[in-house]
Amino acid sequence: MSDETSLGPGREFDLVRVMMSRWGDRARGIGDDATVLSVPTGEQLVVSTDASLEDVHFRRAWLAPAEIGWRATAAALSDLAAMAATPLGILIALTLSERWLDDLGELAEGIAESASAAGASIVGGDLTRGEQLAITITVLGSTAAPMRRDGAHPGDILWVTGQLGGPALAIAAWNEGRQPTPEARARFARPVPRIREAQWLARAGASAGIDISDGLGGDAAHLAAASGVRIAIDADALPRAPGADVSTAQRSGEEYELLVTTRSPLDAAAFQREFNLSLTRIGTVEQGDPGVDLLIGGERVASPTGYDHFSP
Amino acid sequence: MSDETSLGPGREFDLVRVMMSRWGDRARGIGDDATVLSVPTGEQLVVSTDASLEDVHFRRAWLAPAEIGWRATAAALSDLAAMAATPLGILIALTLSERWLDDLGELAEGIAESASAAGASIVGGDLTRGEQLAITITVLGSTAAPMRRDGAHPGDILWVTGQLGGPALAIAAWNEGRQPTPEARARFARPVPRIREAQWLARAGASAGIDISDGLGGDAAHLAAASGVRIAIDADALPRAPGADVSTAQRSGEEYELLVTTRSPLDAAAFQREFNLSLTRIGTVEQGDPGVDLLIGGERVASPTGYDHFSP
Known part of the structure; x- marks a missing residue:
């Protein structure tokens, strides 16, 4: 989570620590201003970003926090599937409102489970206070031959x-x-x-x-x-x-x-x-x-x- | 902006069109589920994500919409500078509240100006309705030799x-x-x-x-x-x-x-x-x-x- 993972004081760091302790080795490369990744030789990078907001994409009454984290992450990873790409990692921009603070660990767990199940590490993120819970997941993948939307022909x-x-x-x-x-x-x-x-x-x-x-x-x-x-x-x-x-x-x-x-x-x-x-x-x-x-x-x-x- | 750029009906598409018309050829590769990019041979990918929220990072009374877009984008791009990376592109996850709808064009203009000034194309994004304006920018860059935080030695x-x-x-x-x-x-x-x-x-x-x-x-x-x-x-x-x-x-x-x-x-x-x-x-x-x-x-x-x- 860029700046916040260094040993600074403050509540933001405590919150990041809650997440990092959940993630364990499912997170990697976090702690610098940006994350460095290798794209396999001969393959291209495939990227997409996808936001999930409370009361737009889900309601708190419907789902457990871990499910909300899983779902937001799965939704973003699906854009890699749509291109037939192999996941490399995800970045998480999390906006937390006060009433979600106690659920942060469970949210983080759901995010990590979903990423892990798809073979993606958590490679970076950003944590902000806000009025509405928002989980914005950027997915990074690679492939030598992306599947696209524009290749359908009559007769297919x-x-x-x-x-x-x-x-x-x-x-x-x-x-x-x-x-x-x-x-x-x-x-x-x-x-x-x-x-x-x-x-x-x-x-x-x-x-x-x-x-x-x-x-x-x-x-x-x-x-x-x-x-x-x-x-x-x-x-x-x-x-x-x-x-x-x-x-x-x-x-x-x-x-x-x-x-x-x-x-x-x-x-x-x-x-x-x-x-x-x-x-x-x-x-x-x-x-x-x-x-x-x-x-x-x-x-x-x-x-x-x-x-x-x-x-x- | 992934799904929304195809010729679907609805207000979301109209809003995406407002942005795309501002961006012109400063945006590229948008329109599939994810964006495909090449990382230069011999270089590594450098990525970071950064959210800017109204009343957390700025106040509406302080800045013009184009300045808000510029600032959010510059803040994210600065994480590439911190690693001495060359920008490749940015992804924009934009959450718009009702009262910002009329300012979308100006916000989009500020984002594009900031990206352009740094040599980055707009390569993807996501648009959502929400309670609070949020501009989450993911930056993609590359370098053969990232500058890191951990290399300082006594005597430097x-x-x-x-x-x-x-x-x-x-x-x-x-x-x-x-x-x-x-x-x-x-x-x-x-x-x-x-x-x-x-x-x-x-x-x-x-x-x-x-x-x-x-x-x-x-x-x-x-x-x-x-x-x-x-x-x-x-x-x-x-x-x-x-x-x-x-x-x-x-x-x-x-x-x-x-x-x-x-x-x-x-x-x-x-x-x-x-x-x-x-x-x-x-x-x-x-x-x-x-x-x-x-x-x-x-x-x-x-x-x-x-x-x-x-x-x-």
Whole structure:
């Protein structure tokens, strides 16, 4: 945590010590103004930054502090998965409000668990006092061949990992004053960035890829726009979480599953065996105005395009 | 700004468009889930992240929006200067509250100007709605030989760039309801990361270095702690901003000047000619308990160690 790790006095240092004692050797290289890292020879650096704020991305009543830390970190790491990159490390900019001070250790633990599970060390950060809990994670990775959004071509096949709808079901339950099912809750509280799965898909010939953060409809639209293609999604083929209807499955955001296109069919059974995760063919890439159609009972309907944190 | 730059609908996209139109070709590689960058062969990656929050790091009444953007970016870039690294790019995680929406273009302009001045492109980011304006900048740079905090040895000479005290004078004036002098105000509103100066100092043989963000006393203590040495600062030698006394000069934070140690004397006149900035010998490195002494009229007094955002 740059300056704050040196032996200065003050409460900020005490707070950093709480985190460092949790992290142990899951943190490294912290203590100078900046962190020095090596990018493997022949590979390029892949970077992204992602903020998670209380009452924007989660509510305190919904999650344990360790889950909040895990989720913020997993969300950021998913951007490395979307590029089929291998994680190198993460930097954490943490803004703490007074009422979160006692939860700092648990937050830090969740962050470290999530980073560790993805093979990323904690390599730096910044700690600030503020009005609202904010966890901003910058992820650093590398790859010789990044998977991008703009490589889809007409005739390609569209695939998705896992089952969709769990996070939306969990949020709906909480908003209605109910407890979500354990399965739906886990999909929201402990999402898994599909790091190794993305590398498998890239090796298997993925022409384009994106992670599902805005919802299948929205992210398919991003991929379609970047590639200049039209995407047709077969509603009947969507792999749905238990209890999720088609609308929920295609709107549900923060899934962190992968949406990829390939020129040729994939061995979905081999993928399932390796990762214990489904890989489902859900549509096709077509020529046409960039956008997404949902095919429901043979009929085309324009797909809604996800949600927007700035909308009411 | 990852997802938000694709042609999706919604207000978030409109806000991203405001920024992108300001940035023009000062931004590059934005539009995929993450950004791909090349680190020059034979060099290592240097990274740091730094958050600037309203009412913690600045007040709205003090600065124009473009100055707030400049300052947040310069503060982060200064961590690259502290390592004598060359900037590659920056990522911006911006949390906007409603009352800042109309100032977004100016904030974005200040960020881009500061990045450009340091030779850094804007390579990615994230935009979120929140209760408090927060600008979290992650800086990426590279160097073959990072300047570190831990290389100072007894017998080394201590140097500082520029003049100290301006930011503290500006804050004191505002807190007393006065306008600061233009010189003091500029030092707070438009600090300059000493990127090229640091490279000059590293080439000239700096054994250790740090940027002054917590105040000379505090950052000298960080350097002393990391190097396991005692540092003696000659109060009479301190280069002070007009109107700053010794106490102000050695407490003043967010200076972003450089504090370095060298085994041999430097050519301060050559430095001054090249950068139009003073380089002043202000003390020595000694054996002893890690810490800092201030020599005032030949008498040693323990140095205060800067400020702490978490203290009252």
